Amino acid sequence: MNADQEAIKDVFSSFFVxxxxxxxxxxxxxxxxxxxAWKRLSETGAPGMGVSPPAGGGASLSDxxxxxxxxxxxxxxxxxxxxxxxxxxxxxxxxxxxxxxxGTLIAGLVVRPVKNGVAKSVPTGAIxxxxxxxxxDKLLLLADEPPNKSLPNHGDLPIAHRVIKNADVIAEGRExxxxxxxxxxxxxxxxxxxxxxxxxxxxxITVEYVKDRHQFGKPIGSFQSVQHGLADxxxxxxxxxxxxxKAAWAGxxxxxxxxxxxxxxxxxxxxxxxxxxxxxxxxxxxxTDRGLHYHGGYGFSEEYDIQLFYRRARAWSQILNSxxxxxxxxxxxxxxxxxxx
Amino acid sequence: xxxxxxxxxxxxxxxxxxxxxxNLTSEIISNMHETGTFNDKSFNEALASEGLLAGAVPxxxxxxxxxxYLLFNExxxxxxxxxxxxxxxxVAGIINAVGTEFHHEEILKKLLTGKHNCCLGxxxxxxxxxxxxxxxxxxxxGDKWIINGQKMWTTMAHESDxxxxxxxxxxxxxxxxxxxMFLVPMATPGIEIQPVPTMASERTNxxxxxxxxxxxxxxxxxxxxxxxxxxxxxxxxxxxxxxxNPAVPLLKHVLNxxxxxxxxxESLMINNNxxxxxxxxxxxxxxxxxxxxxxxxxxxxxxxxxxxEGSMAKIYASEEYQKVVGWFQQMAGAEGxxxxxxxxxxxxxxxxxxxxxxxxxxxYGGTSEINRNNIAERHLGLPRxx
Numbered sequence: 051m052n053a054d055q056e057a058i059k060d061v062f063s064s065f066f067v068x069x070x071x072x073x074x075x076x077x078x079x080x081x082x083x084x085x086x087a088w089k090r091l092s093e094t095g096a097p098g099m100g101v102s103p104p105a106g107g108g109a110s111l112s113d114x115x116x117x118x119x120x121x122x123x124x125x126x127x128x129x130x131x132x133x134x135x136x137x138x139x140x141x142x143x144x145x146x147x148x149x150x151x152x153g154t155l156i157a158g159l160v161v162r163p164v165k166n167g168v169a170k171s172v173p174t175g176a177i178x179x180x181x182x183x184x185x186x187d188k189l190l191l192l193a194d195e196p197p198n199k200s201l202p203n204h205g206d207l208p209i210a211h212r213v214i215k216n217a218d219v220i221a222e223g224r225e226x227x228x229x230x231x232x233x234x235x236x237x238x239x240x241x242x243x244x245x246x247x248x249x250x251x252x253x254x255i256t257v258e259y260v261k262d263r264h265q266f267g268k269p270i271g272s273f274q275s276v277q278h279g280l281a282d283x284x285x286x287x288x289x290x291x292x293x294x295x296k297a298a299w300a301g302x303x304x305x306x307x308x309x310x311x312x313x314x315x316x317x318x319x320x321x322x323x324x325x326x327x328x329x330x331x332x333x334x335x336x337x338t339d340r341g342l343h344y345h346g347g348y349g350f351s352e353e354y355d356i357q358l359f360y361r362r363a364r365a366w367s368q369i370l371n372s373x374x375x376x377x378x379x380x381x382x383x384x385x386x387x388x389x390x391x
Numbered sequence: 392x393x394x395x396x397x398x399x400x401x402x403x404x405x406x407x408x409x410x411x412x413x414n415l416t417s418e419i420i421s422n423m424h425e426t427g428t429f430n431d432k433s434f435n436e437a438l439a440s441e442g443l444l445a446g447a448v449p450x451x452x453x454x455x456x457x458x459x460y461l462l463f464n465e466x467x468x469x470x471x472x473x474x475x476x477x478x479x480x481x482v483a484g485i486i487n488a489v490g491t492e493f494h495h496e497e498i499l500k501k502l503l504t505g506k507h508n509c510c511l512g513x514x515x516x517x518x519x520x521x522x523x524x525x526x527x528x529x530x531x532x533g534d535k536w537i538i539n540g541q542k543m544w545t546t547m548a549h550e551s552d553x554x555x556x557x558x559x560x561x562x563x564x565x566x567x568x569x570x571x572m573f574l575v576p577m578a579t580p581g582i583e584i585q586p587v588p589t590m591a592s593e594r595t596n597x598x599x600x601x602x603x604x605x606x607x608x609x610x611x612x613x614x615x616x617x618x619x620x621x622x623x624x625x626x627x628x629x630x631x632x633x634x635x636n637p638a639v640p641l642l643k644h645v646l647n648x649x650x651x652x653x654x655x656x657e658s659l660m661i662n663n664n665x666x667x668x669x670x671x672x673x674x675x676x677x678x679x680x681x682x683x684x685x686x687x688x689x690x691x692x693x694x695x696x697x698x699x700e701g702s703m704a705k706i707y708a709s710e711e712y713q714k715v716v717g718w719f720q721q722m723a724g725a726e727g728x729x730x731x732x733x734x735x736x737x738x739x740x741x742x743x744x745x746x747x748x749x750x751x752x753x754x755y756g757g758t759s760e761i762n763r764n765n766i767a768e769r770h771l772g773l774p775r776x777x
Contacts, residue, residue, distance in 0.1 A: 281771065
């Protein structure tokens with residue numbers, strides 16, 4: 051991390067700790083969105099940070115993963131990742147509205163293909179005023195009032211189905227799919243960073259708990275079985291962060307990367323973004339599972355925060371794809387120059 | 392951490408890759424598996440004459456730990472015999488750090504020619520993870536030391552000119568404070584080597600020390616301060632001397648197999664969805680193993696001591712390797728059980744070999760449990776549990 055990135059980390063760490071955190075996540079149920087915190091975040095200019103410098107942004111993907119991890123560490127109920135990624139697409143097509151830049155209007159990505167004119171289970175579906183979606187080889191922009199009502203869900207996210215009608219076609223053919231793929235890879239990278247944040251906090255929360263909680267006259271964290279269950283996690287968390295950072299590095303580079311599977315040399319952005327999502331996702335499942343378990347019955351009770359992390363890890367790690375399906379997409383990338391397909 | 396290697400490191404890596412392409416023959420690889428000795432002195436000598444060996448000594452010369460990592464990583468990915476080399480270069484690094492002029496002249500210089508090897512004499516039949524409890528005794532008699540005892544897992548003893556031997560020199564003090572390290576010439580009378588065959592192809596040894604007499608000049612470090620020398624050895628290793636990408640050559644063998652082997656429905660295995668999912672997962676594991684190792688090297692290169700980071704890389708790479716080979720062995724069914732040389736052996740027997748080899752990787756060089764203790768205490772700040 052360079053000095054600028056250290057500064058980004060400090061600023062956003064403070065922001066998310068002070069303005070969001072588990073308290074905000076709880077208070078945002080059932081919508082899954084904290085409007086007050088979003089307005090505060092908008093005052094900092096964060097919703098526009100991903101666009102180009104002349105438009106008032108300038109953050110690289112490597113900068114944005116820092117913000118996303120800090121947001122994840124506080125399970126911030128804010129659509130910052132979707133908004134930033136979508137804004138970047140809108141800017142490329144010269145469609146960036148001032149209200150989107152400032153965060154007055156919320157922009158989101160329909161991460162899965164549209165079917166029969168409906169976008170199902172859109173991550174920001176309940177709150178997004180602008181949605182970008184891919185329908186076959188057409189990129190669509192839906193400008194519509196959001197329902198402001200979520201489908202009840204596992205991760206308390208602002209999920210809703212959205213009917214895509216009267217949407218503008220904003221790009222077609224190869225341009226459309228390239229723009230969408232780029233946005234989706236950025237989204238995967240940043241969601242992975244958010245999941246690293248969830249993992250990091252789950253470890254911290256649980257380590258504090260096992261130091262504090264006494265059974266048999268000792269802190270439960272002094273028992274080797276508990277220690278060893280926790281000791282696996284920091285390496286997985288660090289590995290996930292390294293992979294996410296590498297994906298962002300690949301995404302920021304001007305030149306295309308390479309895939310050399312048999313030599314374990316991989317610098318292709320799409321491949322690394324997909325790897326990140328699978329690995330950061332499953333790492334977060336594992337860390338929150340251990341974390342909840344070592345809380346004993348309290349981990350299962352609503353009162354303790356670990357269950358909030360547990361459920362969000364599951365929601366974000368599979369809202370795009372089941373990990374197995376994501377692995378099959380990844381295999382298509384890895385094996386495209388090898389084998390029978 | 393920079394994901395872009397420096398120009399110097401990239402040059403070094405291409406030099407290593409070129410060397411491997413020109414020097415690593417299939418005879419060398421099949422010979423290592425037939426003999427069980429993962430060491431090839433003529434290969435090591437060729438590395439030395441190419442000027443690559445001086446860069447393989449941790450802390451020595453102008454090579455930084457990232458290049459050290461690259462050398463061993465390339466050897467590992469290529470399936471080259473590097474086990475003997477890694478231990479030998481580790482000992483070279485220890486001599487460089489704490490050795491006397493005599494050790495430099497008499498041992499280090501010879502190690503750098505590739506013609507000589509060292510082995511490690513730490514573990515004993517009754518003391519493995521609890522290595523500070525060892526009982527092999529060294530007694531000062533006049534100006535000489537008399538050594539008696541037994542060591543286990545002295546891999547490469549039969550190839551080596553010296554053994555780095557941890558001995559008990561004082562039983563009156565706490566166990567960590569009564570050990571002394573020696574570099575004992577293997578030709579000294581009273582040393583006996585017994586081979587210990589293993590379930591994989593590699594051979595290890597038990598070594599016996601019966602009134603072995605050595606002069607004081609073979610002592611490495613201060614008397615009763617052998618534990619500090621051990622500490623240096625562990626710090627130098629830093630998880631960068633191979634062992635963190637074992638599933639890379641495995642995946643290469645598996646891909647060759649999957650591309651040529653029909654599955655039950657007559658399509659090739661490479662088109663089987665479970666196979667493809669597992670290939671993708673293995674590719675992720677290989678990347679993460681590489682990144683965790685590179686981070687440890689990078690911390691070392693910038694003056695840090697990546698003890699905990701080395702533990703993380705070691706646990707991850709070895710345990711995932713064992714998991715991955717289990718997947719592929721099961722997918723290969725009965726042919727996944729067939730060994731080198733057997734007709735129809737899946738991946739020419741590599742799957743069987745890796746499945747035999749994988750369990751030891753979570754044991755040697757510090758068991759997963761010892762590494763978890765290290766992370767729990769030193770990284771998570773949990774109380775000592777034993």
